Structure formats: structure tokens, C-alpha cells
Amino acid sequence: MAENIRIEVKDVNFYYGKKSALQNVSMDIKKNKITAIIGPSGCGKSTLIRLFNRMNELIPNTRLEGRINLDGKNIYSSKIDVVEVRRRIGMVFQKPNPFPKSIFENVAYGLRVNGIKERKYIAAKVEKSLKNAAIWEEVKDRLSDNALGLSGGQQQRLCIARALAVEPEVLLMDEPCSALDPTSTRKIEELILDLKKKYTIVIVTHNMQQAARIADYTAFFMLGDLIEYDVTDKIFTRPSKKVTEDYITGRFG
Amino acid sequence: MIQREKVYKYIFAGLAFTSLIFLIGITIVLFKEGLPMFKEVGLFEFLGGKYWYPTYEPPDFGILPLILGSFLVTLGALFICVPLGVGSALYINEIATGRQKTILKPLIEILAGIPSIVYGFFGMVVVAPFLQELLGLPVGQTAFTGSLMLGIMATPTVCSISEDALSFVPKSFRYASFATGANRWQTLTKVIIPSAGSGISTAIILGMSRAVGETMTVLMVTGGAAVIPHSIFQPVRTMTATIAAEMGETVLGSNHYHALFAIGLILFLITLIFNIIAELISRRFRIKLGLGR
Ligand SMILES: Nc1ncnc2c1ncn2[C@@H]1O[C@H](COP(=O)(O)OP(=O)(O)OP(=O)(O)O)[C@@H](O)[C@H]1O
Numbered sequence: 196m197a198e199n200i201r202i203e204v205k206d207v208n209f210y211y212g213k214k215s216a217l218q219n220v221s222m223d224i225k226k227n228k229i230t231a232i233i234g235p236s237g238c239g240k241s242t243l244i245r246l247f248n249r250m251n252e253l254i255p256n257t258r259l260e261g262r263i264n265l266d267g268k269n270i271y272s273s274k275i276d277v278v279e280v281r282r283r284i285g286m287v288f289q290k291p292n293p294f295p296k297s298i299f300e301n302v303a304y305g306l307r308v309n310g311i312k313e314r315k316y317i318a319a320k321v322e323k324s325l326k327n328a329a330i331w332e333e334v335k336d337r338l339s340d341n342a343l344g345l346s347g348g349q350q351q352r353l354c355i356a357r358a359l360a361v362e363p364e365v366l367l368m369d370e371p372c373s374a375l376d377p378t379s380t381r382k383i384e385e386l387i388l389d390l391k392k393k394y395t396i397v398i399v400t401h402n403m404q405q406a407a408r409i410a411d412y413t414a415f416f417m418l419g420d421l422i423e424y425d426v427t428d429k430i431f432t433r434p435s436k437k438v439t440e441d442y443i444t445g446r447f448g
Numbered sequence: 449m450i451q452r453e454k455v456y457k458y459i460f461a462g463l464a465f466t467s468l469i470f471l472i473g474i475t476i477v478l479f480k481e482g483l484p485m486f487k488e489v490g491l492f493e494f495l496g497g498k499y500w501y502p503t504y505e506p507p508d509f510g511i512l513p514l515i516l517g518s519f520l521v522t523l524g525a526l527f528i529c530v531p532l533g534v535g536s537a538l539y540i541n542e543i544a545t546g547r548q549k550t551i552l553k554p555l556i557e558i559l560a561g562i563p564s565i566v567y568g569f570f571g572m573v574v575v576a577p578f579l580q581e582l583l584g585l586p587v588g589q590t591a592f593t594g595s596l597m598l599g600i601m602a603t604p605t606v607c608s609i610s611e612d613a614l615s616f617v618p619k620s621f622r623y624a625s626f627a628t629g630a631n632r633w634q635t636l637t638k639v640i641i642p643s644a645g646s647g648i649s650t651a652i653i654l655g656m657s658r659a660v661g662e663t664m665t666v667l668m669v670t671g672g673a674a675v676i677p678h679s680i681f682q683p684v685r686t687m688t689a690t691i692a693a694e695m696g697e698t699v700l701g702s703n704h705y706h707a708l709f710a711i712g713l714i715l716f717l718i719t720l721i722f723n724i725i726a727e728l729i730s731r732r733f734r735i736k737l738g739l740g741r
């Protein structure tokens with residue numbers, strides 16, 4: 196295994212019941228890089244990243260073939276604790292989904308469920324995570340307010356803070372900006388670029404400009420097939436496949 | 449076309465307001481027939497009086513034994529319907545497979561559909577003698593027997609409303625919880641139950657209100673002794689059972705008659721308060737989960 200690879204996807208097929216959602220996907224996700232997943236709706240982007248933190252297991256009747264390695268270890272092996280995988284690989288969802296708890300408790304949640312009790316440590320960690328998610332200044336005076344009272348953009352950054360609090364190694368983001376206005380989107384993009392220093396980031400996006408702006412690598416999917424995966428620059432300027440070019444220039448889907 | 453729509457509108461408005469008319473009518477009658485009692489006996493004397501001998505000469509109109517009877521039976525019923533109802537709701541929502549769900553839910557609804565007289569009959573013929581034997585009691589018809597029957601009767605109410613509350617908790621909370629590394633138990637106790645908490649409280653209060661108002665069953669299984677109970681294994685008489693048992697024998701317009709109405713009035717106020725609390729809590733619940741009013 197090469198040093199700079201965090202996640203290896205090897206010959207993955209995935210099925211919802213009998214319906215295949217991913218076929219023969221193999222790709223390496225590089226450490227401390229931003230990898231964008233693009234492709235038309237229904238091509239399997241969400242399915243792929245949900246495989247990385249084993250969230251697809253919550254959906255009944257699904258089946259996975261092939262393997263997915265995190266730092267060289269198969270995360271689907273029976274020896275691996277799924278809770279550990281999810282702690283190491285954080286996730287931010289398409290729609291902001293804070294708990295109906297206080298802002299503080301939302302961020303502290305991951306620490307508490309991981310058995311951390313020490314108050315000072317939790318408080319420090321919550322503050323640090325909120326700072327890392329670039330929302331500290333906006334909420335520091337009302338940490339005990341209900342998180343559902345925040346704006347959509349703030350809620351999404353709170354969810355990022357919640358994911359960061361447990362110090363994951365990888366951050367999965369499924370269209371994190373799709374419900375947000377341009378200002379919030381820009382804030383989150385800046386944040387993602389900043390987080391790259393410490394985290395490996397995989398982001399699903401429908402926004403070509405966004406992928407071009409922030410991603411180091413871009414993978415293009417169609418109907419469950421990985422069509423092309425390369426350095427973002429190359430995908431957007433000299434794609435090697437005709438379909439990729441058609442998609443990014445907006446000639447379809 | 450527009451004419452027709454107007455007609456529909458009035459028909460439905462009329463139907464909707466019919467129930468309101470009944471509510472107002474009932475309230476007026478309760479007050480009109482119940483209030484004269486308090487000219488005879490003071491409110492506190494009525495509520496706090498220890499003796500209920502409405503047909504003696506002179507009569508005693510103290511309903512404390514009846515209030516305590518209702519209270520005891522209802523409290524006991526809560527101890528049964530809360531664990532059963534909330535527990536089954538959790539099971540149905542969290543653990544049961546699709547097949548189990550399709551069997552369990554209708555089954556519990558059937559339980560709700562059984563007429564209360566059938567529960568009473570069953571309680572009288574089967575449960576009371578069984579408890580008498582089992583616990584070595586002088587009589588089988590006790591507050592406990594009533595609690596047991598009412599608890600089972602209120603279980604479907606508690607279960608189905610709790611189940612609704614649990615299923616209203618957005619899936620996204622669950623995903624968010626799992627994604628931060630919580631296990632199933634933590635997700636349930638730290639996210640799902642607190643999120644559904646006020647909905648579950650509503651369920652419990654409505655179950656309670658059902659238990660307080662239930663008549664036929666308690667009349668048949670609690671023994672009917674209008675004395676202040678000292679233990680749950682004694683016969684008691686509830687407010688509802690008193691009205692049902694005595695209304696047929698009173699003289700229209702007599703003090704006894706007004707006393708029974710006054711009991712009805714108090715029952716009405718109690719259940720009204722329960723329902724208002726339930727409504728307030730459930731409104732807060734919907735706001736909390738962002739479901740609107
Ligand atoms: N829970 C599910 N049960 C059954 N089929 C599913 C489920 N989730 C996704 N699918 C199917 O799998 C395929 C891939 O879905 P997926 O959600 O991964 O697509 P996507 O690329 O994320 O699409 P979008 O851009 O619309 O979010 C689709 O055909 C979809 O219908």
C-alpha cells in the first residue's frame with residue numbers, strides 16, 4: 196500500500212436488493228486531499244460514500260462485494276468494530292441535521308457517546324471544533340440555545356463541527372452545500388479547503404464549479420460505473436473520455 | 449361550480465361544528481345540574497368529605513373516598529400501561545422486523561377495540577378470582593384488579609400515540625447519531641427517546657385520561673366499596689362507577705341527583721385538564737422537531 200493512500204476501493208459491487216447501484220468500482224482516495232465525486236443523479240455517488248463509513252448497513256436488503264480498506268485494513272472485516280470505523284470516518288449530510296439539543300450538546304454528542312466524561316476536556320473540544328468549523332464567533336454567546344434555531348448555513352457548519360469533534364481522519368460530505376445560499380456555500384468551501392491540512396475529504400457535489408474550485412481529484416460516475424478518475428485539472432480541461440466532457444460541459448444531465 | 453363548492457363548504461363546516469355544539473351542550477348541562485349541589489354542601493366539604501352515604505338520613509355527600517378510589521386505580525393502571533405501552537412502541541419502532549410490525553400493530557389495535565364490558569366481564573370472571581387465590585385475599589375485586597384491567601385497556605392508547613411520536617423522529621437524527629460513532633442503544637436513549645419525549649408524555653397523559661374516565665370495567669371489577677382505601681388490595685369505588693351505579697336509582701332533581709352531576713363535572717374538569725396538558729406538550733413536541741403546529 197502506498198503511503199499517501201487513505202481509502203482503497205477494490206472491485207466493489209453494491210446492490211439494493213437485486214438492483215445494482217455500483218459495478219466494479221476501484222479507486223484510491225489520497226490522504227489530505229479533497230476528492231470530489233460527480234455524476235448525474237442516481238449514479239451512485241451517495242451510495243459510494245455511505246460505503247466508506249458503513250452507513251449502507253442501516254438500509255435493509257443491501258449487499259456488498261469487494262473490499263474497502265482504510266489505511267490498509269478492510270473496514271468490512273468481521274474483526275473491525277463498526278463504531279470505530281464511524282468514529283474515524285465522519286460524515287456531513289446533504290440536509291443539515293442537527294439534533295434538537297443545544298448547540299453545545301450537538302457538538303459534545305460524539306464525545307459523550309465515545310465515553311468521554313471529563314467536562315473541561317469536552318468544553319475545550321467543543322470550542323475547538325466550533326472554531327475549526329468557522330462558526331464559533333456566531334454561536335459562542337448562545338451555546339445553550341437549541342441548534343434548530345440556527346440558519347441553514349449555520350446548522351450545516353454546526354454539523355461539520357459535530358463531525359470534527361471526534362477527530363475523524365476522513366470527512367465524507369454528501370452535497371453539503373445543496374441546501375445553502377451562495378454566502379454560506381462560500382464559507383463552507385473555504386472551510387473545506389482549510390480542513391484539508393488535517394483531514395482527508397471526500398465530497399459529493401452537483402456543482403461543477405465547486406468541484407473545480409476545491410477538489411484535488413475528481414471522480415466521474417455514471418449509472419454505477421466509475422467512468423473517469425483523475426486530477427481535477429485534467430478532468431475539467433482534458434478529460435480522456437467523451438462522456439466526461441459532455442457531462443462537465445453540461446451537454447447532458 | 450363555485451356555487452357547489454360553497455355548498456360543500458357549508459356542509460362540512462356544519463359537520464365540524466356539530467361536535468362543538470355537543471361539547472357546549474354537555475358542559476352547560478353538567479354545570480347546570482352539578483352546581484346546585486354546592487348550595488347544599490360546600491365545595492371543600494364535597495371534595496374533602498370522608499363519607500359517601502347519599503341515601504342515608506341525613507345524607508353524607510363526601511366524595512374523597514371516590515376521588516381516592518379513582519386516583520388509586522388510575523395510578524396503578526399507569527404502572528401497567530406505561531411500561532407495556534411505551535415498551536411495545538419502542539419494540540415496534542426500533543426492533544421489530546417488517547413482518548412483526550404488520551402483525552403487532554393491528555393486534556394492539558384490536559385490543560383497543562374490545563368493548564369495555566368485555567374487559568369487565570373477563571376481569572370479574574377470570575382475573576379477580578385468580579388474584580384472590582394467588583394473593584390469598586378476602587375478595588378478588590380490588591383496586592389492584594381494576595388497575596390491571598385498566599392498565600391493559602389503556603395500553604393501546606399509550607402504545608399507538610408513542611409509536612406515532614417515535615416514527616415522527618426524523619431518520620436523519622438517527623443517521624447523524626450513527627455517523628458520529630454512537631451505537632444503537634445510545635442512539636435510542638440519547639437521541640430518539642428525548643426527541644420523542646414530549647410525544648411520549650402526551651401518550652401517557654392521554655392513557656391516564658382514558659383510565660380516569662373508564663366506567664364499566666371498574667364498576668365490575670373493583671368491588672364498589674365507597675370507603676377510603678388503605679391498600680391497593682382493597683375494594684374501592686371510583687367516581688365513574690358511582691355515577692353509573694347510582695344514577696338509575698336517584699330521584700330526578702334530588703340532592704343525590706345533583707351530587708352525581710357534580711361528580712361528573714369534576715371528572716370532566718380533570719380529563720379536560722389532562723387533555724389540555726397533553727395538547728400543550730404535543731404542540732411543543734412538534735415545534736421542537738420542526739414539524740410546525
Ligand atoms: N435506500 C435505497 N433503496 C433502494 N435503492 C436505492 C436506495 N438508495 C439509493 N438507491 C438507488 O441506487 C442508485 C444510486 O443512488 P444514489 O443515492 O447513490 O445516487 P446519487 O448519485 O447520490 O444521486 P443524487 O445525485 O440524486 O443524490 C439509484 O438508482 C437509487 O435509486
Ligand SMILES: [Mg+2]
Nearest residue numbers: 240241242369
Ligand atoms: Mg445522493
